[in-house]
Amino acid sequence: MLSAKKIKEILQEQxxxxxxxxxxxxxxxxxxxxxxxxxxxxxxxxxxxxxGVGFGALTSHLAGICKKVIGLEIDSGIIxxxxxxxxxPENVTLVHQDILLADFTKLAEESxxxxxxxxxxxxxxxxxxxxxxxxxxxxxxxxxxMLQKEVAQRLTAAVGTKDYxxxxxxxxxxxxxxxxxxxxxxxFHPRPKVDSQVVKIIxxxxxxxxxxxxxxxxxxxxxxxxxxFQQRRKTLINALAxxxxxxxxxxxxxxxxxxxxxxxxxxxERLSVENFAALTNILQQKIKIDS
Numbered sequence: 001m002l003s004a005k006k007i008k009e010i011l012q013e014q015x016x017x018x019x020x021x022x023x024x025x026x027x028x029x030x031x032x033x034x035x036x037x038x039x040x041x042x043x044x045x046x047x048x049x050x051x052g053v054g055f056g057a058l059t060s061h062l063a064g065i066c067k068k069v070i071g072l073e074i075d076s077g078i079i080x081x082x083x084x085x086x087x088x089p090e091n092v093t094l095v096h097q098d099i100l101l102a103d104f105t106k107l108a109e110e111s112x113x114x115x116x117x118x119x120x121x122x123x124x125x126x127x128x129x130x131x132x133x134x135x136x137x138x139x140x141x142x143x144x145x146m147l148q149k150e151v152a153q154r155l156t157a158a159v160g161t162k163d164y165x166x167x168x169x170x171x172x173x174x175x176x177x178x179x180x181x182x183x184x185x186x187x188f189h190p191r192p193k194v195d196s197q198v199v200k201i202i203x204x205x206x207x208x209x210x211x212x213x214x215x216x217x218x219x220x221x222x223x224x225x226x227x228x229f230q231q232r233r234k235t236l237i238n239a240l241a242x243x244x245x246x247x248x249x250x251x252x253x254x255x256x257x258x259x260x261x262x263x264x265x266x267x268x269e270r271l272s273v274e275n276f277a278a279l280t281n282i283l284q285q286k287i288k289i290d291s
Contacts, residue, residue: 025188027057027120027146032187036198037061039180040118040144047111051099051119051129054078056088058118063089070110072097100128104136114204117143123192126151130167137174137203144200149182152197159272166229170222172273176207213277220246221280228268228276236268248283256282 027033037058042048046066053059053071055078062069069092073079079096082088099119108115117140121129126147133143150163155177157163171177181198185191227243228236237253240246248256254264260278262271271279 025120025123025190025192026054027187028189029187030057032181032183033057033061035181036144036146037065037118039198040200042066042116046116049107049111049115049117051102051117052122053082053088053094054120056082058120059088059092062118063091067091068093070095070107072099072102074098100125100132104132104139108139114141115139116141117145119143120146123148123151123194127167130155131170133201133203134170134174140203142200142202142204144180144198146183146196146198148192149195149197152179152199155199155201160270164269165232166225169225169271169273169276171201172209173213173221173277174207174210175201175203176209177201209273213274214281216277216280217284220284221276224280224283225268225276228271232267232269234267235265236271237264239268246283248286252283252286256286 042062042065044065044067047068047070048062048066050059050062050069050071053073059069059071069089071088071092071094073094073096076096079094082094088094104115117133130145130151133140151167154163154165154167155171156179157165157168178200179197180200183196183198185193185195188196223243223245224240227240227245229239230243231239234242237250237257240248240253241250256279257264257266259282260275262275
């Protein structure tokens, strides 16, 4: 495990610097690294996908427990450093890869099944990566992620709260989220200006809440949820009617909400994932009738 001082020396020697565009904040606390790996619940037969290897703070602990680590790293300078130093264990395969462009289907094939992910995630790509996970839920068993605390809180936000939004609903529709650990800025180099939180997102086996949802059109569901929160101060009817995502007039939307027993003046932030699934089915039937 490298200290902040050693990381600074390596960065200077290699003529590297933590890149803001990559959101690099390197973990420097050995005890925290070990704790994260332990809390992840990894078995000796696992192949783990690590998103953002950095200087290997998590990688070495992972490699000591699981069968194989496939590490994705976007920074070519860090790739070069590990290649020159031979600093990673033999059961680690390092891949020069933008996380957001990673092929999860291919990774699942290489892993021999649903993938298991662990990452000290760059805060700058948290939202797009989380949405990508929901869109590839069938390929993922679980993901243990270190996130900016306020982003992590959105994953489990209650209906009607300020943190409740698109990410809250779309994650609830396919996964369960468990908080593992809170971390302050002192555990990183350079120090971030925000607190962090480690969470475990479980996609498989299918969480009970997601399993109890009725069958619904996933694409239409996504469009309705996205449109509902794009202008969250508007009523749900006005937000959906004003959006290009959902093809439904105000009268249809009003009747749909009445059918569900909801106030026609309700805002999207007051709908649960179950409400959104039910609304999707009602509007889907309306679209079929009109088509």
